[in-house]
Amino acid sequence: MRTLYIRIVVVTLLIMVTSSVVAFIGSNLYYQMILKPSNDEKNTEIARDVVELYNEASIGESSFFEKTAKLSYQFYVTDGKGAGTFYGEEFRDRTLSPEVIRSVLNGTTYHGMAEYPSTTFVTGFFSNELSNSIGVPIEIGGVPHAMFMRPNVKQQFNEIHILLSVLLLLTIVFSMLIVFFSTRYLVKPIRELTVATKNIAGGDYSIQLNENRKDEIGTLAKSFTTMSRQLMQVESMRQEFVSNVSHEIQTPLSSMKGYANLLRSPSLSKEDQDYYTKVIESESTRLSKLSKQLLTLASLDKDRGVTKSEPVDLTKMLQALIVQTRWLWEGKDLAVSLEADEVKYIGHEELLYQAFENLVTNSIKYTPAGGDINMSLYKEQKGITFIIEDTGIGIPPEHMEKIFDRFYKVDESRSHERDSSGLGLSIVKKIISLHHGNIHVKSLPNRGTTFTVTLP
Ligand SMILES: Nc1ncnc2c1ncn2[C@@H]1O[C@H](COP(=O)(O)OP(=O)(O)O)[C@@H](O)[C@H]1O
Ligand SMILES: [Mg+2]
Secondary structure, eight states: OOSHHHHHHHHHHHHHHHHHHHHHHHHHHHIIIIIHHHHHHHHHHHHHHHHHHHHHOOSOHHHHHHHHHTTTEEEEEEOSSSOOEEESSOOSBOOOOHHHHHHHHTTOOEEHHHHSOTTOSSOGGGOOBTTSSEEEEEEETTEEEEEEEEEOHHHHHHHHHHHHHHHHHHHHHHHHHHHHHHHHHHHHHHHHHHHHHHHHHTTOOOOOOOOOOOSHHHHHHHHHHHHHHHHHHHHHHHHHHHHHHHHHHHHHHHHHHHHHHHHHOSSOOHHHHHHHHHHHHHHHHHHHHHHHHHHHHHHHHHOSSOSOOEEEEHHHHHHHHHHHTHHHHHHTTOEEEEEEOOOEEEEOHHHHHHHHHHHHHHHHHTSOTTOEEEEEEEEETTEEEEEEEEOSOOOOHHHHTTTTSTTOOSOGGGTTTTTOOSOHHHHHHHHHHHTTOEEEEEEETTTEEEEEEEEO
8 A cells, every 4th residue: 555545545445345244234133133023924914814815705716826926926825735836926945844834734824034044144035935935824625725925025126126226336436436536635735745845855945835725734734835934044044144154254364364475475574574473363363253153153042041040240240341341442532331230130141241241342342432331230120121322333224123133244344344243243132032131222323322131
């Protein structure tokens, strides 16, 4: 049984055959237990009526039985001495024991129908045998005779028989046809799904499935299409990510290669040598920072929640951060302030530090000399709020949505001089959402930017 189609067809046909057999056995049992005795009783009554009729009729024995046989009955009349006479349709089997004839001649009624063996598989009702009859005594010309009678079933039921057979045959043919076609209808979408799966495995995400069905298969097709769309998105994001990473790595590498070549030149002044070495150093620092950021992102992507939770003194953390970045903001003559409540928070210390560090260095980086950076941290009913506000270059509204994307930089052309990778805010966002918090940005170009972080 190779395909689902054949499987369903075979199983359905098996069910049909099994239920026919069970129905046949059931109806046979019904005949044996209920119909047979009542049939015998009915025919016994008829046989007695025939005898009565004969007694009242004033015609000869043979013409009486010939006429009665025409009403669809079969008779065997005997006085126990000769061979006896048969009337009506021929019996298929004429065997009848002499004792039976003798006992009927003695006045007993023979119930051949009720006694007909019930072991036979074919319903006894249709058995055209002399033993399957009713025997009653009858007096003909003053001599005791035995009369055996059975209805001529073949004649009585001929039309019904044909009708029933046609009905049965048509039922079988039509149900088989319907099974063949309906199974095709059932199996077709599954075949289509299989083809679609293969396409996706081969990298072709543009599958087209019939999603109009309201049943489970329709739902499956719908989820399958959704899944393939998502896969397509993930795939294009992956490709974009790889090309971004390569680009970010390529730039410092080629500048390192260039300066390393220059260092080879024998007629190089001491200052030039120092400068080239410094560039190579700073480029490798840049590369190392980039790879660290990528590793952080990769490890954050794996996590569904914060892996380590401990009480963190956020106020102290921010104060330390200001001290550590001092050489950066003092060099640009920025005024940095922090207004903070005593705030302790349960979270991942290193990750939170990274997030705040990114926000602070961004503000320092994107604020021209002489500007202000104001931070505030306070506790509220719903959680902790951290606000960092600068008087920097701001973010144009059309870029606002994308700054949290990986590798996104507002000013690509100046990214190198600003030592910018575009990964910082995507890491911040990831860390905040791992803590189930939120981050919002408000900004006016050339006026300043405000980032608001809320932690539950
Ligand atoms: N405080 C800020 N003021 C102005 N622009 C900002 C600020 N913070 C972030 N940005 C913009 O958002 C972009 C993404 O930031 P980020 O992901 O930290 O990358 P990076 O700092 O490496 O450039 C930056 O390139 C910058 O254009
Ligand atoms: Mg940054």
